Amino acid sequence: MSNKLISLAASLTFIELLISITGVESLQCYNCRGITNYDPNGCFEPTAKTIVQECLKNEVCEKRVTMVDRLQDVIDRGCSANCAGRTFIWTDEYQVYCCNDKNKCNAAPGPVRPAQLVTLCLATIATLFCSLLLTMFA
Numbered sequence: 671m672s673n674k675l676i677s678l679a680a681s682l683t684f685i686e687l688l689i690s691i692t693g694v695e696s697l698q699c700y701n702c703r704g705i706t707n708y709d710p711n712g713c714f715e716p717t718a719k720t721i722v723q724e725c726l727k728n729e730v731c732e733k734r735v736t737m738v739d740r741l742q743d744v745i746d747r748g749c750s751a752n753c754a755g756r757t758f759i760w761t762d763e764y765q766v767y768c769c770n771d772k773n774k775c776n777a778a779p780g781p782v783r784p785a786q787l788v789t790l791c792l793a794t795i796a797t798l799f800c801s802l803l804l805t806m807f808a
Contacts, residue, residue: 696750698722737763
């Protein structure tokens with residue numbers, strides 16, 4: 671009977687590992703550049719035709735607004751590793767909004783929070799609960 675329990679616990683651990691690995695997806699961000707008075711790519715207000723890119727492991731979505739003059743702004747959207755955990759970066763030349771809370775979050779500023787933490791926690795709790803049930807009924 672104990673061999674079956676060990677085998678079942680190992681199976682549950684393996685399933686949790688698979689869930690955590692397959693549950694991690696690449697963050698998707700809008701990737702475009704637009705100018706206030708000329709925006710053929712839909713970058714100022716992203717639409718269904720705006721290009722989307724998948725970020726690398728340590729990148730977040732970035733929206734950079736650069737003031738050209740009083741009437742024009744340039745907006746750049748894409749993946750970036752330059753945010754270093756910050757939500758906002760302000761300089762005299764540009765403003766940067768960083769996010770990683772959901773796909774295409776660089777459409778507008780948003781809070782930064784880990785996206786996959788909930789999935790991993792639920793998988794861990796489910797595995798612990800199943801292991802507890804197995805030990806109670808063994």
